Amino acid sequence: MNQEQILTAPRNPTFVSLRKLPAALWLSLLIVGQAVFAWYIFALYTQPFTSGDNTIFNRVLNNLHVPDQLLANFSIALHLFGGAVISIIGPLQLIPAIREKALPFHRMLGRTYVITAMVISIAGMTFILTRGAVGGIYMDVGFALYGFLLFSCAVQTWRLAMAKQMQAHRRWAIRLFALGMASWLYRVEYGFWGIINGGLPGHDSDTFQGSFDIFMDFAFYIPTLIAVELYFYVRERFSDTAKQVALIVSLVVLVPSISLGCYAAAKGWWLPAIAG
Numbered sequence: 491m492n493q494e495q496i497l498t499a500p501r502n503p504t505f506v507s508l509r510k511l512p513a514a515l516w517l518s519l520l521i522v523g524q525a526v527f528a529w530y531i532f533a534l535y536t537q538p539f540t541s542g543d544n545t546i547f548n549r550v551l552n553n554l555h556v557p558d559q560l561l562a563n564f565s566i567a568l569h570l571f572g573g574a575v576i577s578i579i580g581p582l583q584l585i586p587a588i589r590e591k592a593l594p595f596h597r598m599l600g601r602t603y604v605i606t607a608m609v610i611s612i613a614g615m616t617f618i619l620t621r622g623a624v625g626g627i628y629m630d631v632g633f634a635l636y637g638f639l640l641f642s643c644a645v646q647t648w649r650l651a652m653a654k655q656m657q658a659h660r661r662w663a664i665r666l667f668a669l670g671m672a673s674w675l676y677r678v679e680y681g682f683w684g685i686i687n688g689g690l691p692g693h694d695s696d697t698f699q700g701s702f703d704i705f706m707d708f709a710f711y712i713p714t715l716i717a718v719e720l721y722f723y724v725r726e727r728f729s730d731t732a733k734q735v736a737l738i739v740s741l742v743v744l745v746p747s748i749s750l751g752c753y754a755a756a757k758g759w760w761l762p763a764i765a766g
C-alpha cells in the first residue's frame with residue numbers, strides 16, 4: 491500500500507472505537523464523579539432552607555454556619571451553590587458532541603462556568619477573610635492561592651475569548667476546568683488515601699492540621715496544574731502514537747485510582763452526610 495492508499499483506506503471501525511475508548515472512559519468518570527459530588531452539595535446544603543435547621547450546615551465541617559456572622563454565612567452558602575453548578579457544567583463542556591453540534595449551548599455553558607468560577611472564588615476568599623478556614627493558617631493560604639488562581643484563569647479565559655484569540659482562550663479554559671474540578675479531586679484524594687491506608691494517617695479531623703492535611707492544602711491543585719502543562723507539552727511536541735500511549739498510561743494508572751477515591755468519598759462522607 492502506498493501513502494495515498496493508506497490515507498484513503500476505510501478504517502477498521504473496531505480500531506477507531508478502541509482509539510476513542512480512553513477519552514470516553516475519562517469523560518464518563520468526570521461526568522459521573524462530579525455529578526455525585528454536585529448531588530451531595532445540593533442534597534445536603536439545601537436541607538437547612540427547607541427544615542430551618544442551620545446546624546445542618548456544620549454536619550461535615552463544623553464552622554460553615556455561625557449565628558449572626560451574616561457575611562461569612564452568606565458567602566459560604568453562595569460558594570456551595572456555585573460549587574454544585576460548576577461540578578455539573580464542567581464535564582459537559584468536554585463532551586465532543588455538544589461542542590460540535592450545539593455550539594450556542596456550549597458557549598452559554600462556558601459563560602456560566604466562567605462567571606460561576608469568579609463568584610465561587612470571591613465568595614470563598616470572603617469566607618477566608620471574615621471567618622478563616624477550619625484548618626487555620628495553612629488552609630487559609632492554600633485555599634486563598636487556589637481561589638486567586640481560579641479567578642485569574644476565569645478572567646484570562648473570558649478576556650481571550652473577547653479578543654478572539656481562540657487558541658490561547660482554549661488553553662486557559664483547560665486550566666480553568668482543571669482548577670474547577672480540583673475541589674472534587676481534593677475529596678477524592680482523601681478517599682483514596684483512606685482506602686490505601688485503611689484509615690487517614692496525617693489527618694486531624696478537628697484541626698485539619700495533620701501532616702497530610704497541610705500537604706493537601708496545596709496538593710489538590712498544584713499537581714493538577716502541572717499535569718495540564720505536561721498535557722500541552724506532549725500534545726504539541728510528540729507524535730500521535732506517543733500521545734495515545736500517554737493517554738492509555740493515564741487511563742491505567744489514574745482512572746482506577748480516581749474512581750476508587752471517588753467511591754470511598756461518596757460511601758464514607760457524601761452519602762452518610764445526606765442521610766444525616
Ligand code: HEM
Nearest residue numbers: 531550551573611614615622623624633636637640670673
Ligand atoms: C471550584 C469548585 C469548588 C467547589 C465545588 C467547592 C465546594 C465546597 C464545598 C462542598 C464545601 C463545604 C465542605 C464540604 O461539604 O465538603 C466547601 C468549603 C470551602 N471552600 Fe470550596 N469549593 C470550590 C472552590 C473553592 C475555592 C476557589 C476556594 C477559595 C477561595 C474555596 C474555599 C473554601 C473554603 C474556605 C471552605 C470552608 C472550609 C472551612 O470549613 O473552613 N473553595 N467548598
